[in-house]
Amino acid sequence: MKLAADLQAFAALIGHDFKRPEILIRAVTHASISSPTRDDNERLEFLGDRVLGLVMAEALLEADRNASEGQLAPRFNALVRKETCADVARQINLGDVLKLGRSEMISGGRRKEALLADAMEAVIAAVYRDAGFDAAKALVLRLWGDRINRVEADARDAKTSLQEWAQARGQTPPAYVELSRKGPDHAPIFTIEVQLSSGQTAIATAGSKRHAEQAAAKALLEKVQSE
Template sequence: MKLSGELKAFEGRIGHHFAAPELLNRAVTHASMSSANRDDNQRLEFLGDRVLGLVMAEALLALDPGATEGQLAPRFNALVRKETCADVARDIDLGTVLKLGRSEMLSGGRRKQALLGDAIEAVIAAVYLDGGFDAAKGLVLRLWGGRIETVEEDARDAKTALQEWAQARKLAPPKYVTTARSGPDHAPVFTIAARLDNGAEASATAPSKRAAEQAAATSLLAQLEKNK
């Protein structure tokens, strides 16, 4: 199988030449484009998530041999969460080479955080299957780069950070309210509002409640920071 010009350029951006190019083709194929003759990237995403986790765990242990589990866990979570994965995917323009169905194309799938985060995990798995663990480890360390050294020791997800913001000001914990749901049952889209007792509120939309809650919390934190 030959790669398209776009995918050959993508190989250059990630620094890995595929001996089995069909793996890369599968890694960039979203479920909306799957068919009897075309595999999507969901199984690769499952594998890539585990490979990414192992690489990050090793990297963090090597970087700070004296760190406790309590110090390492939030750093690890910050590096492997979907938001970070999506940022890495944007850095290498992964969205431009994704194979998407018409509905995903029309809804801005190339920019969706969850879709990009899943796709970079699939690419990691493709490199792992094509070149082994050392190749996948090299890829992750190249793409995450300085993020590993600069990840905050007290890194927290947005929901935790928002709750701590509220507690520090003697407010009740944030509430997360589902304000809308759309899409078919097999691919729902949720809109969730994050609300504080002081009236501050922000909403976000994502393919899962967890992702929508995190995105809403992130948006509300940014709003609070801007208004302080």
């Protein structure tokens, strides 16, 4: 089996020459277009999630030999979470080569965060099945790149920091209120307000509820720390 031109270019972009091209084809095939003769990528996604986790656990242990489990866990979560996987997928234009059913294409499936994250994990598994753990590890470290070095800042997310700030002052945890959701289902825009029991608030807008909450928390944290 030979890869189509777009998948050949994609394989070259991620730096892996597939000995078994059918594995890459399966990795980019979404369930919306699967059939009895065409496998989707869900099983590969399951495997890729575990391969990614092992690679990142090893990388974090090597990067900081003195870190405790309590320090490593949030760093690990920041590196393997769906948002990070989707960001890497966008970096390599994975959405452009996905095989989707008509309904998914119409609803903007190539840009959906969850779909991109799942496909990224499937691609990792495809490399693992094609060439073994060392090849998959090299791929992950190459694609995640400087994210591993910057993970400490990413791990200390704004929502956690704001909650710790509030609790240290005897306040209840911050409340997050969705003020609005606009746009089509495949590209919603959320506006979120975060409120402290002491009365301070901040508002932020983003393309996902989580990102809007994080942005609002960051804005409020900067406000209360400057007062």
